[in-house]
Amino acid sequence: MDSRVLESALRALSRYPLCDRCLGRLFARLGRGWSNRERGEAVKRVLVMELHRRVLEGDEAALKTLISTAPNIGEVARDVVEHLSPGSYMEGGPCAVCGGRLESVIASAVEEGYRLLRAYDIERFVVGVRLERGVAMAEEEVKLAAGAGYGESIKAEIRREVGKLLMSRGGVTVDFDSPEATLMVEFPGGGVDIQVNSLLYKARYWKLARNISQAYWPTPEGPRYFSVEQALWPVLKLTGGERLVVHAAGREDVDARMLGSGRPMIVEVKSPRRRRIPLEELEAAANAGGKGLVRFRFESAAKRAEVALYKEETARVRKAYRALVAVEGGVSEGDVEGLMRALEGAVIMQRTPSRVLHRRPDILRRRRLYSLDCTPLEGAPLMECMLEAEGGLYIKELVSGDGGRTRPSFTEVLGREAVCIELDVVWVEHEAPAAPA
Ligand SMILES: [Zn+2]
Incomplete structure (x- = not known):
C-alpha cells in the first residue's frame, strides 16, 4: 500500500482492537484542527475503502485481510464485510489501549x-x-x-x-x-x-503587648498565650481555608513586644474556597482578630518561592531592640560608658541559649552587635538600652552571659550580674532577595 498512514493503521489494527481516538492518536501531529477521534474515524473509513477496492479488483488476500481485521476496526467495517461475505463479520474486543473508557x-x-x-x-x-x-x-x-x-x-x-x-x-x-x-x-x-494551591500574602505584624506567642500554642486548658496565628483566624474563616500558617522572618520571645517596623511574614492559607478577597478586607479581618494586641498590614500576594526566603535567618536581617536591664548593685555613668566601649561593634560568640537547648542543636553563632546605647534610670538599679544587632543574636543572653555560653556579655563586662527584664523588638530590616520569576 503506498500510503504510510494506511500502512501503519493496518499494522496496528491487524494486531489490536483500537477505538477511533486511540487509532487517531497515532497520527495526532498530522492535520490541524481535528480531534483524534476525527483522525481515527477518517483513517478507518479510508482503510476499509482501500481494502474494498482491492477486493473488487480481484485481490483475494485483501478480502482475508478485511475479514480478519474487521473486528479490530469495529462497526465502520460491518456493512462492507457482510456485503462481501455474509455472516463473516465478528464483534471485536474493547480498545487495547483505553478499554473503550x-x-x-x-x-x-x-x-x-x-x-x-x-x-x-x-x-x-x-x-x-x-x-x-x-x-x-x-x-x-x-x-x-x-x-x-x-x-x-x-x-x-x-x-x-x-x-x-x-x-x-x-x-x-x-x-x-x-x-x-x-x-x-x-x-x-x-x-x-x-x-488547590495555597493563598500566600506578604504581610507584617506588630505585637503591642507582651505574652503573645507567634504560633498557636494549645494546651488542654486552652491556648497558653494569645498568638499572632490565632489573631489571623478571621482570615482563615474569610477565605474558607483548611489551615493557616505563618512564615515569619524570625520570631521574638513571647514576652517581647514587636514594635516599630513590624515583623515581615508570609501568611499562607491552605485549601482556600474563596481566593479573590481584597487585601483591605483581609487586613481588616486580621486586625479585628488582633483585638488591639496584635496589628497587621497585608501588603501583596506572594510567590511560593518567597516563603523560604522569608524564613531564612539571613545575615542581611538587622534588628533593633529596646531592653530594660537590671544590674546587681546599680548602674553608674561609668558602667554605661565601659559597656558601650567594650561591646559596640563587637562580634558576640554565642552558644545556643540553655533555655532553648531542649529544642535546638547546640551550635556556636557569631553575630555582630552594631550599636549599643544605654541610659541609667534614676533611683533604680536599671538601665534602658537601645541595641541594633545582626539577626539571630539572642539579646537576653547577651545581657546575662548565660553562664558563660555567650561572650562577651553585659555581666562579663560589668563584672556584676545583669538581667534583661523587658525586651521589645522595635525594628526589623528584611531584604528578602527577589524570588526567581
Ligand atoms: Zn481507545
Missing part, C-alpha cells in the same frame, strides 16, 4: 472537574493525569506495532481535551505559569481530585 472518562472528568473548580473559586488551572501502568504499556506496544512516529501520548490527549472542554464552559482557563489548582484525572478509573 477514554470517551466516557473525558466526559465525566469535565463534569466533576468543573464542579471542583467552582467549589474552590478557581479561575486558572492545569490538568494532570495519573495513568495505570498497564495502559502506558499497552500504548507503547501499539505504537511499536504501528511504527508511525506522528503520535502523542494518551496523557497529553486527556490533559488537552479535558482542559479545552472545561474552558469552553467559561470562567476558567488553563494557565501553566500561575495555576491556582491542579485537577488530577485517574485513568482508566475516572476519578478526579483537585490540588
Whole structure:
C-alpha cells in the first residue's frame, strides 16, 4: 500500500482492537484542527475503502485481510464485510489501549472537574493525569506495532481535551505559569481530585503587648498565650481555608513586644474556597482578630518561592531592640560608658541559649552587635538600652552571659550580674532577595 498512514493503521489494527481516538492518536501531529477521534474515524473509513477496492479488483488476500481485521476496526467495517461475505463479520474486543473508557472518562472528568473548580473559586488551572501502568504499556506496544512516529501520548490527549472542554464552559482557563489548582484525572478509573494551591500574602505584624506567642500554642486548658496565628483566624474563616500558617522572618520571645517596623511574614492559607478577597478586607479581618494586641498590614500576594526566603535567618536581617536591664548593685555613668566601649561593634560568640537547648542543636553563632546605647534610670538599679544587632543574636543572653555560653556579655563586662527584664523588638530590616520569576 503506498500510503504510510494506511500502512501503519493496518499494522496496528491487524494486531489490536483500537477505538477511533486511540487509532487517531497515532497520527495526532498530522492535520490541524481535528480531534483524534476525527483522525481515527477518517483513517478507518479510508482503510476499509482501500481494502474494498482491492477486493473488487480481484485481490483475494485483501478480502482475508478485511475479514480478519474487521473486528479490530469495529462497526465502520460491518456493512462492507457482510456485503462481501455474509455472516463473516465478528464483534471485536474493547480498545487495547483505553478499554473503550477514554470517551466516557473525558466526559465525566469535565463534569466533576468543573464542579471542583467552582467549589474552590478557581479561575486558572492545569490538568494532570495519573495513568495505570498497564495502559502506558499497552500504548507503547501499539505504537511499536504501528511504527508511525506522528503520535502523542494518551496523557497529553486527556490533559488537552479535558482542559479545552472545561474552558469552553467559561470562567476558567488553563494557565501553566500561575495555576491556582491542579485537577488530577485517574485513568482508566475516572476519578478526579483537585490540588488547590495555597493563598500566600506578604504581610507584617506588630505585637503591642507582651505574652503573645507567634504560633498557636494549645494546651488542654486552652491556648497558653494569645498568638499572632490565632489573631489571623478571621482570615482563615474569610477565605474558607483548611489551615493557616505563618512564615515569619524570625520570631521574638513571647514576652517581647514587636514594635516599630513590624515583623515581615508570609501568611499562607491552605485549601482556600474563596481566593479573590481584597487585601483591605483581609487586613481588616486580621486586625479585628488582633483585638488591639496584635496589628497587621497585608501588603501583596506572594510567590511560593518567597516563603523560604522569608524564613531564612539571613545575615542581611538587622534588628533593633529596646531592653530594660537590671544590674546587681546599680548602674553608674561609668558602667554605661565601659559597656558601650567594650561591646559596640563587637562580634558576640554565642552558644545556643540553655533555655532553648531542649529544642535546638547546640551550635556556636557569631553575630555582630552594631550599636549599643544605654541610659541609667534614676533611683533604680536599671538601665534602658537601645541595641541594633545582626539577626539571630539572642539579646537576653547577651545581657546575662548565660553562664558563660555567650561572650562577651553585659555581666562579663560589668563584672556584676545583669538581667534583661523587658525586651521589645522595635525594628526589623528584611531584604528578602527577589524570588526567581
Ligand atoms: Zn481507545
